[in-house]
Amino acid sequence: MEHLVARLREELPAEAVLTDHDVMAAYAHDMASFCPAGRPAAVVLPRTVDQVRHVMRTASALRVPVVPQGARTGLSGAANAVDGGIVLSLVRMDRILEIDPVNRIAVVEPGVVNADLTKAVQAQGLTYPPDPSSWEQCTIGGNIGTASGGLCCVKYGVTAEYVLGLEVVLADGRLLRTGRRTAKGVAGYDLTRLFVGSEGTLGIVVRAVLALRPAPPPQLVLAAEFPSAQAAGEAVCAVMAAGHTPSLLELMDATTLAAVNRLTRMGLPESTGALLLCGFDTPDPAASLAAVGELCAAAGASEVVPAGDPAESELLLAARRSALVALEAVTGTTMIDDVCVPRSRLAELLDGVAAIGERHRLTIGVVAHAGDGNTHPTVCFDPRDEDQSRRARESFDDIMALGLELDGTITGEHGVGVLKREWLARELGPVGLEMQRAVKAAFDPLGILNPDKVF
Secondary structure, eight states: OHHHHHHHTTSSOGGGEEOOHHHHHTTSOOSOSSOOOOOOSEEEOOOSHHHHHHHHHHHHHHTOOEEEESSSOOSSSTTOOOTTOEEEEOTTOOOEEEEETTTTEEEEOTTOBHHHHHHHHHTTTEEOOOOOTTTTTOBHHHHHHHTOOOTTHHHHOOGGGGEEEEEEEOTTSOEEEEEOSSSOOOOSOOHHHHHTTOTTSSOEEEEEEEEOEEOOOOOEEEEEEESSHHHHHHHHHHHHHTTOOOSEEEEEEHHHHHHHHHHHOOOOOTTOSEEEEEEEOSSSHHHHHHHHHHHHHHTTOSEEEEOSSHHHHHHHHHHHHTHHHHHHHHHSEEEEOOOBOOGGGHHHHHHHHHHHHHHHTOEEEEEEEGGGTEEEEEEEEOTTOHHHHHHHHHHHHHHHHHHHHTTOBSOSSSOOTTTTHHHHHHHHHHHHHHHHHHHHHHHOTTOOBSTTSOO
């Protein structure tokens, strides 16, 4: 370890290389449950591309594993340290290098916080749409690594659709530039998309060219209460089949609503089986809300409440924003799943999760980005209770199996990391897994980039 640290410090300032075990412990893992983390030999916090290149040249020469990190808000264990390796934290590379309103792009370093970028481009009448729930803490580099999404994905899409180009430090320290700054470009293989969602297993993103959009009008939101998940699912299908493009379409099941009631005392009806929130940011959102309200009523909604202005919309969204905190308050710890299914099978997923919760004698609430079928079943358990922890892990696996049975995928936006490696193999199949491993080997022949993650 001493030789490694000495080599790192040859081209890094002393404060950029951390070796104190108590300090390094804070960088050991992200927010995922049931994901082991090792003890790194060093934590490095570079500020420049050249410093990152030095780290990777050193790691390659000494055959030392490197785990890239952002804000550690991930939920799959992808940022967890490995024994004897380097944790490469990119949070100090946090500059917004350029905002170009004519070409509608921003050029940023990986440590830029999502919310900071959003606020910076709003000042020029633009928006960066991807908005993970942790947007006030998570970094652009982490968003790119996990291909994260958010509430607005139903209309605006996920992170991958906004990454035009990258600068990436490869495992051996070489600097690779991918993609473009132009609106169009199809030259060569799309290596940019390959890096998006690769969870730090192919290279270290050190700069990104991001697409921006004109800022939309203020959003108006409607809340619809349903007696069952089935009825809410039918409403989702009706809204999408009618050709509407909401800016958000979110769903909470009865378990989540009960938890929110206990935490916030909002007074949501206990008889509500599911709550659907639908928003529009069009020039005439009220007309769209009225049309969706009729579809919800036809699907069996017991009450439909449209907001009159953006302030009322925020009040309606308060329940959704407090959902995960409310579920965490049930037992003190949660395990958040991330299965995505076709919209038409959303109700089957919710009913199946309810049955899994009963079978394992656990509270499992579901919040969902209903517009794109991305659900977050949230298992509540007491980690001090060994039996409860075992049942939590088993229920988590049952939910992923259910997602695959419903023609879905094991992750819509959180990534694979450590948590879902075995399930990735099941989803891809042997040929798909072989091809993915071949890609990994081409970029990282020594296997030092985020080892034991994803595969």
